[in-house]
Amino acid sequence: MHRLIASPxxxxxxxxxxxxxxxxxxxxxxxxxxxxxxxxxxxPVWLHDAARQAWGLTLDRPxxxxxxxxxxxxxxxxxxxxxxxxxxxxxxEFCYLGEKRFEGLDWQGKQQLLRTMRDAGVLWLQxxxxxxxxxxxxxxxxxxxxxxxxxxxxxxxxxxxRKAPIRELFARHRPYRLTLSVYGATAxxxxxxxxxxxxxxxFLDGLDAARADGLPVRLNVIVSDDNAHEVDDMVALCKxxxxxxxxxxxxxxxxxGEANPLASQAEAHMTPRxxxxxxxxxxxxxHVNPHGIASICKVGRDPSVNLITEGLATLPRLGQIAESxxxxxxxxxxxxxxxxxxTCRPLAKLYQEAGDRRELYCQHGGYGS
Ligand code: SF4
Ligand code: SF4
Numbered sequence: 318m319h320r321l322i323a324s325p326x327x328x329x330x331x332x333x334x335x336x337x338x339x340x341x342x343x344x345x346x347x348x349x350x351x352x353x354x355x356x357x358x359x360x361p362v363w364l365h366d367a368a369r370q371a372w373g374l375t376l377d378r379p380x381x382x383x384x385x386x387x388x389x390x391x392x393x394x395x396x397x398x399x400x401x402x403x404x405x406x407x408x409x410e411f412c413y414l415g416e417k418r419f420e421g422l423d424w425q426g427k428q429q430l431l432r433t434m435r436d437a438g439v440l441w442l443q444x445x446x447x448x449x450x451x452x453x454x455x456x457x458x459x460x461x462x463x464x465x466x467x468x469x470x471x472x473x474x475x476x477x478x479r480k481a482p483i484r485e486l487f488a489r490h491r492p493y494r495l496t497l498s499v500y501g502a503t504a505x506x507x508x509x510x511x512x513x514x515x516x517x518x519x520f521l522d523g524l525d526a527a528r529a530d531g532l533p534v535r536l537n538v539i540v541s542d543d544n545a546h547e548v549d550d551m552v553a554l555c556k557x558x559x560x561x562x563x564x565x566x567x568x569x570x571x572x573x574g575e576a577n578p579l580a581s582q583a584e585a586h587m588t589p590r591x592x593x594x595x596x597x598x599x600x601x602x603x604h605v606n607p608h609g610i611a612s613i614c615k616v617g618r619d620p621s622v623n624l625i626t627e628g629l630a631t632l633p634r635l636g637q638i639a640e641s642x643x644x645x646x647x648x649x650x651x652x653x654x655x656x657x658x659x660t661c662r663p664l665a666k667l668y669q670e671a672g673d674r675r676e677l678y679c680q681h682g683g684y685g686s
Contacts, residue, residue, distance in 0.1 A: 323387065427457075474520070
């Protein structure tokens, strides 16, 4: 399999080494030079130099064996996230996915979806869930995404990370990032949150395995009212492993607009979000659910387009959908604080559908004021 990818990325061209987040920007002329290479051609000297300097790589085979050149896409998307399956082996009270059905596309559908994302221009792909690693076709889909020339990030609860097939998979194809959630610093607290006996031990075994294998782990400390008393200990656990971490304190309603997760909010730990200044959801990135339904992002799921039945040509509609979803209508219309609002309109709408706990998201209720 290729060790280098040359690809368009928005208005730039990048050289990337799968499994490593850093890239080298190259001029269009050099991208075209690589694109024109055929089997027996020698790699240009600059490619040898770039690979050695950026990643310590020695290219000793014909470049076509080492290099995958991604084609330009007229759709111009750069990133996507994909819930391979919403099924999960944990049962956290605050989960924003609501009813987590164990279902998704069959293998043919998964392949079709990944090719569609490739053709849309997606270079950076996040595979998430549910718990992504327990989908029986996770490994095959992950390898296929690599084959298609995507840089793959995996988000997981870490429950299966200790298992030999997963370790071998990640050794063969290193994710450029592996994001794991932390739910507690002791078995008692962690398992109270996950409602899964023995899960803390499996999580620590997974962390040990990831550290031994040198995987690029990032830890997300998720604070709820059940584990807030262990925030400092969870941060200490992250530091002990030497993995970078972030602390997340704000709960959201479920994607179906149910309020249940908000009951787990540790309100004393809430931190104000940054002022919302716009985002590129639906324009340069999109989200896909287990059935191949694409939306502007994980929050603004409706309206959506079906990438399996409607195909790639439907994707540009997401740009128009994004424009309409960001209009401050409904419960936000006529707001006098919109210029300093910290909550994008799709998220505010979700809170409003879930019963409008304004103190959790809106300056008119005290949040972030
Ligand atoms: S939740 Fe809001 S800020 Fe985040 S990607 Fe979606 S629209 Fe953008
Ligand atoms: S401050 Fe509240 S009402 Fe105003 S735009 Fe933001 S979420 Fe909507």
